[in-house]
Amino acid sequence: MFVLEVDSFARWRQQARELLKRAVVPEQIAWRQAGQAVLDFGAGAGDFLSLPVRDASPKVPQRFLALAEEVACFDDERRWSMLYRLAWRLVFEDRRLLDLKVDDQVACLYRMQKSVARDKHKMKAFVRFQRLETELGSGEHAAHFIAWFEPQHLILPALAPFFVKRFTTMRWSILTPRACAHWDLQQLTLTAGAQRRRDTGDDIEQLWLQYYKSIFNPARLKLKAMQAEMPKKYWRNLPEAPLIGELQRDAQRRVDKMLDDGYSQTPGKAVQSQYLRAQQQRLRNR
Amino acid sequence: MNRLRKLTILADAAKYDASCASSGSVKRDSSGGRGVGSTTGMGICHSYAPDGRCISLLKLLLTNFCIYECSYCINRASSNVQRARFSVEEVVDLTLDFYKRNYIEGLFLSSGIIRSADYTMEQLVRVARCLRETHDFRGYIHLKTIPDASPALIEQAGLYADRLSINIELPSVHSLARFAPEKSLLTIRKSMGQVREHIDEAKESRHRRRRRRAAASTFHYSPAGQSTQMIVGADDSTDSDILSLSHNLYRTYDMRRVYYSAFSPIPDAAQTLPARPPPLLREHRLYQADWLLRFYGFGIGEIVETDRSGTGMLDLDVDPKLAWALRHRDLFPVNVNRAPLETLLRVPGIGAIGAGRIVQARQFSSLRFKDLAKCGLSTGKIAPFVETADHHPSLTVLEDQDLKQRFMRGASPQLTLFS
Ligand code: SF4
Numbered sequence: 001m002f003v004l005e006v007d008s009f010a011r012w013r014q015q016a017r018e019l020l021k022r023a024v025v026p027e028q029i030a031w032r033q034a035g036q037a038v039l040d041f042g043a044g045a046g047d048f049l050s051l052p053v054r055d056a057s058p059k060v061p062q063r064f065l066a067l068a069e070e071v072a073c074f075d076d077e078r079r080w081s082m083l084y085r086l087a088w089r090l091v092f093e094d095r096r097l098l099d100l101k102v103d104d105q106v107a108c109l110y111r112m113q114k115s116v117a118r119d120k121h122k123m124k125a126f127v128r129f130q131r132l133e134t135e136l137g138s139g140e141h142a143a144h145f146i147a148w149f150e151p152q153h154l155i156l157p158a159l160a161p162f163f164v165k166r167f168t169t170m171r172w173s174i175l176t177p178r179a180c181a182h183w184d185l186q187q188l189t190l191t192a193g194a195q196r197r198r199d200t201g202d203d204i205e206q207l208w209l210q211y212y213k214s215i216f217n218p219a220r221l222k223l224k225a226m227q228a229e230m231p232k233k234y235w236r237n238l239p240e241a242p243l244i245g246e247l248q249r250d251a252q253r254r255v256d257k258m259l260d261d262g263y264s265q266t267p268g269k270a271v272q273s274q275y276l277r278a279q280q281q282r283l284r285n286r
Numbered sequence: 287m288n289r290l291r292k293l294t295i296l297a298d299a300a301k302y303d304a305s306c307a308s309s310g311s312v313k314r315d316s317s318g319g320r321g322v323g324s325t326t327g328m329g330i331c332h333s334y335a336p337d338g339r340c341i342s343l344l345k346l347l348l349t350n351f352c353i354y355e356c357s358y359c360i361n362r363a364s365s366n367v368q369r370a371r372f373s374v375e376e377v378v379d380l381t382l383d384f385y386k387r388n389y390i391e392g393l394f395l396s397s398g399i400i401r402s403a404d405y406t407m408e409q410l411v412r413v414a415r416c417l418r419e420t421h422d423f424r425g426y427i428h429l430k431t432i433p434d435a436s437p438a439l440i441e442q443a444g445l446y447a448d449r450l451s452i453n454i455e456l457p458s459v460h461s462l463a464r465f466a467p468e469k470s471l472l473t474i475r476k477s478m479g480q481v482r483e484h485i486d487e488a489k490e491s492r493h494r495r496r497r498r499r500a501a502a503s504t505f506h507y508s509p510a511g512q513s514t515q516m517i518v519g520a521d522d523s524t525d526s527d528i529l530s531l532s533h534n535l536y537r538t539y540d541m542r543r544v545y546y547s548a549f550s551p552i553p554d555a556a557q558t559l560p561a562r563p564p565p566l567l568r569e570h571r572l573y574q575a576d577w578l579l580r581f582y583g584f585g586i587g588e589i590v591e592t593d594r595s596g597t598g599m600l601d602l603d604v605d606p607k608l609a610w611a612l613r614h615r616d617l618f619p620v621n622v623n624r625a626p627l628e629t630l631l632r633v634p635g636i637g638a639i640g641a642g643r644i645v646q647a648r649q650f651s652s653l654r655f656k657d658l659a660k661c662g663l664s665t666g667k668i669a670p671f672v673e674t675a676d677h678h679p680s681l682t683v684l685e686d687q688d689l690k691q692r693f694m695r696g697a698s699p700q701l702t703l704f705s
Contacts, residue, residue: 107660214297217301263559
């Protein structure tokens with residue numbers, strides 16, 4: 001048994017390549033997340049390098065590497081061994097394995113990938129920045145945008161470049177329980193996880209909340225459709241979420257009122273203007 | 287009037303436009319720029335309102351003052367609604383402030399018509415130009431075009447916007463004259479044609495450069511195309527009328543989307559409107575039918591069989607694909623191991639993704655019924671319509687007159703259409 005430590009996809013990929021060159025079967029390897037207590041299985045990492053090389057350049061499809069890179073963010077320690085098992089099968093069993101969607105391991109790979117992709121997509125959508133004033137070293141003040149978010153998977157390092165490209169000209173930090181990303185207009189820095197924080201929103205947040213209320217059409221209440229796309233697990237970090245209950249409770253009353261009030265009785269002031277009526281007439285006669 | 291109050295009025299006035307899409311544009315980002323913003327091509331919904339609609343863009347009216355008298359609209363001249371007007375700078379600032387907090391992908395701006403079509407359109411273009419040129423904003427901009435505006439303004443609008451839309455408003459000339467008397471179908475269509483021409487021109491010029499291997503052109507005109515919206519249920523047009531018109535719009539103007547909007551009860555409604563709004567389900571069925579026409583190879587005559595039932599209306603009880611299948615039970619069950627892709631796409635419960643997976647998986651080995659679940663299909667729904675070596679729906683199930691009832695009781699069949 002070989003015990004291997006990995007801390008990133010790049011590291012896993014490098015190790016896996018060496019293992020495949022030597023045709024080491026998946027059952028002989030225990031993958032460990034770096035930084036966690038390692039049980040002693042006798043042989044340690046590195047030992048396998050003395051095994052003879054059977055194939056100097058084992059090949060897996062490009063598509064697999066793209067999938068594996070996403071699955072590497074999946075929040076389950078078993079992901080590394082599962083990825084190696086599939087890589088092994090792709091090299092030694094069937095190169096077309098990824099098309100075999102009915103295979104349990106392949107199906108599992110796609111499920112994991114889908115879960116990570118969805119989490120990434122939702123994080124792009126639901127991160128909410130707040131603007132704070134921070135002091136720069138020189139005593140000057142500058143705007144700093146801060147967000148607290150709780151993704152399901154370990155996706156922040158993979159997603160940070162997206163935010164850099166979108167908010168290149170802003171200083172920002174995204175804090176999550178297991179990693180933080182900071183952009184200072186020049187450089188992206190990743191640091192360890194942080195504690196939950198929620199600053200009181202800036203004045204723009206008040207406008208956003210009002211916008212959320214105004215854009216809702218009470219005649220079309222569809223909570224299930226909303227929750228399918230914005231599941232409750234994200235609500236605690238969305239400033240607009242606390243409004244949902246109130247909007248829902250009030251919806252029926254608002255619709256009933258519109259229907260009961262019925263048709264407009266007195267036309268608004270505007271149409272009493274002669275000028276306007278003439279203009280309307282001109283358009284109608286075209 | 288302060289910013290909060292204006293926002294309340296002008297967002298409220300904008301909410302009847304169904305579109306909030308931020309997809310389909312070119313990819314760009316803010317690296318090397320002076321401002322913020324990126325588009326991925328995919329579109330992102332930053333929130334969802336309790337009505338289930340995606341909130342992707344800051345959807346606003348520049349003003350809800352309007353000299354037109356469209357009876358279905360809350361902003362029509364005779365309405366007693368409170369009026370407000372944003373300045374160009376106010377909309378620009380609000381867009382940037384929201385964008386920087388990651389609330390939105392960009393702006394969807396439209397306006398009531400004040401003074402003249404040209405004056406109004408010019409204001410809209412000024413907002414877009416200021417965002418792009420003064421602030422180097424690289425997020426998404428959707429402008430609702432005023433059909434009566436001059437060609438020069440429409441041409442400018444497309445240089446700043448990712449998408450332009452011109453609403454067709456109603457399914458027939460007759461209804462337009464009745465409910466939107468100041469609007470003219472001819473002008474609407476002319477503007478749509480003009481937008482299409484500009485879009486095609488820009489595409490063509492990019493192709494030419496590519497062929498000559500010249501440096502990539504950055505000349506884009508409304509890169510996410512154009513879309514339109516039709517109000518459903520205000521007049522007595524049938525679903526078949528509506529779908530035929532959409533079909534024509536997709537083909538003639540290369541529309542990316544036709545939005546259907548079941549007219550909504552509004553405060554202070556005009557007398558000419560029906561007293562009750564149409565069921566929301568009707569709008570949903572139209573979207574499903576629209577989808578089948580564009581991506582599943584169905585013809586209009588198959589979806590709404592005008593000759594048989596005579597009403598020209600979609601069945602509200604079940605989705606249009608299932609309704610078609612129930613009318614053509616003799617074509618089922620379909621053998622999933624042998625049927626071509628086009629046939630698989632016609633099976634209720636098998637969507638484009640599911641069909642693709644089946645075709646891929648069956649190259650390896652003959653599929654059994656339980657393998658279909660691994661292709662992401664709901665076996666309960668497809669059971670009566672498919673056949674595998676180990677599954678033969680009994681003919682009695684297919685012929686059962688209660689089959690439709692079974693689906694109506696079961697889980698919502700509409701979900702399967704888009705699966
Ligand atoms: S032109 Fe018609 S639809 Fe547009 S805002 Fe004015 S009244 Fe409403």
